[in-house]
Each structure stands twice: as C-alpha cells, then as structure tokens.
Amino acid sequence: MDFTRNEMMTIVAARALKNDDVCFVGIGAPSAACNLARLTHAPQITLIYESGTIGTRPNVLPLSIGDGELCETALTTVSVPEMFRYWLQGGRITVGFLGGAQIDKFANINTTVVGDYAKPKVRLPGGGGAPEIATNCGEIFITMAMGKRAFLDKLPFITSMGHGPTGAERRSMGVKSQGPTRLITDMCVFEPDAETKEMTIVSIHPGVTREEIAENCGWTPRYAATCSETPAPTAQELEVLRDIQARTKAAHAA
Amino acid sequence: MDFTRNEMMTIVAARALKNDDVCFVGIGAPSAACNLARLTHAPQITLIYESGTIGTRPNVLPLSIGDGELCETALTTVSVPEMFRYWLQGGRITVGFLGGAQIDKFANINTTVVGDYAKPKVRLPGGGGAPEIATNCGEIFITMAMGKRAFLDKLPFITSMGHGPTGAERRSMGVKSQGPTRLITDMCVFEPDAETKEMTIVSIHPGVTREEIAENCGWTPRYAATCSETPAPTAQELEVLRDIQARTKAAHAA
C-alpha cells in the first residue's frame, strides 16, 4: 500500500504510545498520532489537551487545542490554571508531544523567532505550553519533517529544552524527567545516545536513503550501530489514519 | 417583649449587616446573626461559609460550617483552596465574623490555648480560618459574651490580630483592611477609638449597668462620649430569630 512520508511519521509516532500512557497532546501531527494510537493498539490511552480537557476521545481531529469536540468527549474539563499546575507541573503526564519550527542535535526546539528577538526576521508563534511540557512530562516525543531550515546545527533561540545546548544541561539542572526520548521525522527516527544525549538515528523509513537524510539535516547525523528499517505502515494503520483525516477535513470545511 | 442577652447580641450583630455585604460567616452566633439579617432587613446579603459555599440561604442554621443545607441552597460551591485563595485572600469579603474564647481591649483574639503553648492548661480548638479572616476581610465584626475569663487585659496567645497588641500594629504592618470595627457583646457594643484603636463602648443594651460591665471585663473599659442605649429587639426580630432557632433545634435533634 502506498503511503506518504507524513503518514509514515504520524504512524511511527502512534506506535510509540502505550495503553497506559497519559499524553499531553499538541495540535497537528501529535494530535493525529495520539488519536491514531487510541483508535488502534492503545484504546485506553489518556489524551489531555492544554485547554483543560482530560481523557478526551474526539471523533474528528480538532483544529485548535480547544475545539468543543474535545470537551464533549472528555472525562472531565478543568480550568487552564489547574491544567498547568496540578496536571502538567503536578507530574501526572507520562508523554508530552512537541513539534517546532527548528531543532538541533540535542533536540532543543525553537518556535519563537528567526533572527534577533528584538528585530526578528520571522516572528514565530512562541512557546505556548512547550517550555514546561519539555521538563514536566515523563518523556517527550517530537515529530518534525526534516529539512535544512528546520534541522539546524545551532538554534537562534531555545524555546523548549531538549537535552540542553551540550546535552548535559538536564542533569546539571537537576531536571528528573527524561526529555526527548524520540524524535520522529518524515525520514527516520532519532533517539538520544545514552552517553552524549545527541539524537541518533535508530531506524530509517522505507525508501529513504542516508544521503537524503544528510541533505535535509543541518548537522552530520550519527547512526546507531543497530540502525534498522522502520516497519512500513500496515493497511489498518493507514486506513484508520486516512479515515479520521477525511472526517476531520469534512468537518472543518463545513 | 422579653428577650435574653444572647438574643440581644445576635440581633445587634444582624442589624450591623447590609444588603450588599459579602459576609464570611463563622458558626454559632455569627451564623444566627447573618441569617437573621438575611431573613429581615438584608434579603440580598451574600453569605459565604469557609466550606466553599457562596451565596447560601439555609432554612435551618447549620451545626457545622459544612452542613449539606449550605451547599444545597448556595449559588455555587468552590473548593476549600479556592475559597481561601480567590475569595478570602482575593479581597472579595466585606465583613468577616469572628468569635473567640478570649479577647483584649484592642480586639485581638485567642482561641488557641490557655497557659503555655507547649504545656497547655486548656487546649482550645485553634485558629481555623481566623488569622486570615482577620486581615483579609474589609472589616471584622466580633460577637462574644462578656466575662472576666474572656475579656482579658493581656492574652496568653494571639490567634487572630485585632488592632494589634498596642493598637498601632495594623498600620505599621501595612495591613489595609479595617480590622474589628464592632465588638458586639451580650451587654454592650464596642467600637474602636479613631485614634488609639482601643475598643470603646458606644451603646449599652437595655437593662445593663456600667457596674455589671465593669465586673465582666478584665480591663477598665472606656465609654464613648456619645454612648447611648442599644435599641431593644423588635417583635419581628425576636420572632424571626426564635423561629429559625426552633427549626434548627428540631432539625439537629432528628
């Protein structure tokens, strides 16, 4: 069955989620991945959106993190201060999902600004929940499509900490959560090296070459000794994903 | 119409409340006074109990500050942390009601301990909400029956601040609320002197003599130049008060 690289990325992200995860969902690819997991192998997964909706089961993917569908299908909806205090900072979230405009080899992310902060070339949306998601969730999954303008050797601005500018900062700051344990791209999957914390390629998606990856990465990426091929999407995975995306498109165009 | 001194105290307290007051109610005499006000001249008064019930309209007086009746008749019920953070500390309360075991001439109150704190002669219940009620409400009304063991020249322990040990402490600490503006007893009504903040008798209940007051006060009480006689309870006041107290007694004995 044919599939796009974006579909591959979403499906790989979905596979990483478990039934007993409590997942802080961002909009876009994370939302698709989390709901795909819920509709396939992880029906009991708990999805939380920062709008305050806990244990939500949307039938279409929300356009925003606060669509009415999220509240209507949630177990309960709490205020936003409570969400950030009791639930995120409270340490209740096992997996936080992040995306971003730019990322470096230690999975630090920039979604704030390109160029100088005071005189920006491009003003990006900013951090939102990301700075605290990055340190208060048990672990972080990141989904981002690769490209030379996105995968940078050095970020102009760190919006959310991955493993820090040298990979050692989490430990030196006493942050106990794991940080980014997976970076899932449209070409491959990275995991942090146990020692250096540099994000290291552990599997390559079907049909992708190491040359292609090199062309789309602003640093010279390292490969794990055990680097393998990512299993292709199954027919069921693709079907469920396309189905929810079709429902979503129809709903938002209405 | 005959009346007891306790009835007089409750009725005088009720008269002090206005329709637009938001009142933090304690149990006992304050609860009776607040509900008497609500059932007579101040039908729109907002009563708040520290259990989280806001705008409650009980038909019988609660035995505790958290009886079910309070919640069932309330506009809304919030959590106890929210009650103390947003509503009391938030500065939303116009009148806080306090009682206590012991009081001094500056309306500081002890409800903690008689004797040494570490080796108490009598262990009293403690402060509960009082320490923060005393400083976070717009003004404080106190109801207490007089007696030599209750009206003391010097307290063994200050549980909640009135005007402070010398009457100057509110100002020196930068506390902006008024503190105790009325001390309503079973014999008379005190108000703070504008200068010294010493609680000063402004009216004497019908049938009470200055000698009697002196015998039941641990300091030599001062009288305002304009000290008058407290108007006796009206038939309506007594009827409404006795009615709610009868309903209450029947309900709690059930």
Next chain:
Amino acid sequence: MAKFMGLAEAIAQNVRDGDTVAMEGFTHLIPFAAGHEIIRQGRKHLTLIRMTPDLIYDQMIGMGCADKLVFSWGGNPGVGSTHRMRDAVENGWPNALALEEHSHAAMANAYEAGAANLPFAVLRGYLGVDLPKVNPKIKSVTCPYTGEVLATVPAHRPDVGIIHAQRADREGNVLIEGITGCQKEVVLASKRTIVTVEEIVDKLNPPSFNSVVLPHWTVGAISHVVGGAHPSYAQGYYKRDNSFYIAWDKISRDRDTFLAWMKDNVLDKTPEAFAAHAKKGSV
C-alpha cells in the same frame, strides 16, 4: 456589582485609552463582539493580555488599538500565523508593538495569582530556555525549605477583564461551562469587568453544585450579545467556525484585504450582527 447595559455603553464606560486589557477565553468563548466594539470606539495605546492572541487580538493589533502585547502563543491555531501581529512586530505596521512574552504555564499562573491577590506566582518552569533572557519580568525565588530555585512571574492585575459566557440570570450571576480557560481568574483579577452573554435567563440552573458561577457582585457590566464569541464558540449554543479560522489566513495576509474586511464586518456593523453567526453554526 453587575449592571446590565448595551455593549457600546459597557465598552465606553470601562475601556480607556492606555488601559491594560485582558480578554480571555481559551479557544472557547472568546469575546469577539467586545473586541470589535473596542475597535469601533477607536481605543488606542492598550496593553493587551491574552494567552493566545488569536484572531481577536490580530484584528485589534491590525487596527492600531495596541501598543503592547502580553502573551504566550501567538498563532492561528492549527492554521499558521497571525499575520497582523507579525506585521506589527516585524514591520511596525500600523504601529510598533512591544512584546512581553511568557509561557502558557506562567500566564495561567499570573492570572491565578491575580485572582488570589498575590503579587507574584511561583512555578517550576522556564528551565533551560531563552525566554528569561529577553523578558526581565521572569525572575526567581528560593524555596525557604528545600533551597530549590523556582521561577516567578508578576501577577496579572488588568484594568479591565472581558469575557464571554453562556448565560446570566437577572441578578447578574454568570455561568460558564465547558472549556473554562482562565475566565474566572481574569474576572477576579481585574479592576473592572465586562461580560457578554449568549442568554439572560430567569433562573441560572447551574448543572451541578460545583459549576463555574461568577456571583453578580464579582462582575461589572453585563451585555447580552447573541453569537458574541463567533468565530470562537459557545458550548451548547454554536460551534467553533473552523472554516473562518482557515479563511482568516488569506484575509489577514494582505493589509488592504484586511482593512476592507474590517470595514465591512466590524466598522460598518453593530454587536447585533453577531446573532447571525449563532444561528448559522448552531449545534
């Protein structure tokens, strides 16, 4: 103390040039009608506070109402950029816009501290990130028990807080349901408040003892504006107009298209125009 009045009067009485204004509603119940009225009345030099500026502040910024924005995520959710905000920040059009940028957690805590009458909030946040380097308002305290250093933000205490709610009773008690965001906090933290509501009812009938109800003595002006949250939504009344959020990307990209849209849909309209949206997108 709640007072019922028309929206034009409510804005005229409460929002002054140079005020600090917080208009909240987290995706849900965003007070668009009130924003449009502020634009029509030509308010200037406002400091606008909102976690997600969303289209409401994109419109107000593009029309020159704001000198400063206090925020944590400035995009069109699920769509892309808020182009008017970008144009102000990147090019100073129609005027320069100062930014005070926080994280969501810090903004939520700052409202919470405002409602709780505390001068600042404490959070475990801002670790290993660059925002504290560009926002001097982010400071820290040391825990007196553990020695841990924690981030702080000053409490938000807006001059005016504006929200949209499902309904009010005739006494002025206000009910909010669904995604309640920071609205309770904004109302309790602000000096003056305006609440627009979908409906005014005889009895509020909150669905549970613990419903989010703002007593009448905590709110200021109440204005009945049917559909007043469009293109955001009012749970139980009408859905989020996601197609408009998508369409806004094109409308707002170009200054002239934007200005033409604002003239037709805001400047030449009144709050009553919102009622049509409530019907169109009903639940």
Next chain:
Amino acid sequence: MAKFMGLAEAIAQNVRDGDTVAMEGFTHLIPFAAGHEIIRQGRKHLTLIRMTPDLIYDQMIGMGCADKLVFSWGGNPGVGSTHRMRDAVENGWPNALALEEHSHAAMANAYEAGAANLPFAVLRGYLGVDLPKVNPKIKSVTCPYTGEVLATVPAHRPDVGIIHAQRADREGNVLIEGITGCQKEVVLASKRTIVTVEEIVDKLNPPSFNSVVLPHWTVGAISHVVGGAHPSYAQGYYKRDNSFYIAWDKISRDRDTFLAWMKDNVLDKTPEAFAAHAKKGSV
C-alpha cells in the same frame, strides 16, 4: 492506577506504621470507615494531617494511632471540644501528641502546593499572630517585584491520602460533588491513595463538563463502603448525623466511655456496619 478491593485489604496494603496520612473531607465526605479500619488494624506512630481533625481523628488519637497531628482547627464543630485530642495534648493519654499547627488558609495552600508539585506555598497570612512563634514551619519569602514579605508553608506530600466520594465507575474514575474541600488536592499530592465510595456505577455521568472527577490513573485503591462517611455525610445519599456529633461530646469526655464505645462500634465491627447509617439518615 485504580484497583478495586475490600477496605481491610486497601488499608493493609497502603497504610504503614509511621506513615504520614491525610484523610480529608471538609465536614462533608469524611472517610470514617477508613479511619475505623486503621484503628482495627492497630496502626501506630502515624502523623495525621487534616484541616479539622473532627471526630475521625479524635477517635484515632484516642486509640493511640497517632504520634503527631498537623491541623488548623481541632474542635467538634458547633458542639465544643474534641476531648480525646485534648486529653492527648493536655495529659499525654494514651500517648503524647506532637502538634504542627497552621491556619486553614495555610493548610489549604499546603495541599494545593502538594498537588501542584511545588515545594512550598505563598500566602498573605499569619499577620500579627503568635502561631509563627510556635510553628517553625511557617517562614516567609520576599516578592521579587514589590519587596512585600509573604508567609510560606511547606507543601503537604502525604504518604497516603484517603477520601470518601459519592461514586466510581468500573474503570475507577471517581466523582465528588457538593462541598469538595481539599479532596482533589489530597489525592494528587499523596504518594498512595485510598478512595471509599458510596456506589460503583457503570457510567459515571458527571452532572456537568466541569464536575470534580478524579481519573482512574490518579487513584490507587477503591473500596465500596456504603455509608462510609457517617456521621459525616454524602450529598445526595444521606445527611450529616448532627445528633451523633452532639452525642459524641458525652461519649468522648470520659476515657472508659470512649473505650467502650470504640469496642462496640469499631473494634467489634466491620466496614459493612456503615451501610446501616446510610439507610437510617437518608436524604
């Protein structure tokens, strides 16, 4: 992760000698059945945390379960003293009881900080009072913006948090309605939790979107104990037994009367005995 089990098993698995235990419920939903089970299992040297010790801790203190009490108001509400607590503090019977005494505001904030995973809470409190002189846990911080000095308390992080709730569904999601006190905070702040419930239902059906629901993955043991809050109450199930609170004054004044009552009504009973109270005082 919620696990259904009998109350005896829940207490045996979760409450150990020497633990710090918080059993909350502000007048409403006080977990008496759980307290009785702790007494029957003979737990010792507990540090008991509760805003209002109420009769539940009066009974546990009188039976020698506790070495220390962390509290803010220790009386029989509307009635008078908690005599067993007084006997322990004043006379060391049946053992000495250390006190860590706070105000309600500080206790509520300490639970809130525990739930929020902060090491301490900040409040505008304890001004001009003597409690800070006898409780070294009360400290202060200085606001980094205004210079104001504010009081602090350490967060409560109990080993075990125990509450009573109206109902749970079969997945273990728990609903609390009415006066909700600090129960959500206690559950989120505690390492281990026990929830006793009036009812286990197929569908939770919270009355509103914003109902107080604890998801199954935030609670530990769930035990079905009908009437488990008596003589406190469960809104919608049975009323507060105010006559028992009045009667307790006499029962608890005298050590022998107290011990006899405890033998008959606690030691010789099981959690099932509470069901009778639910019927008797129904709404």
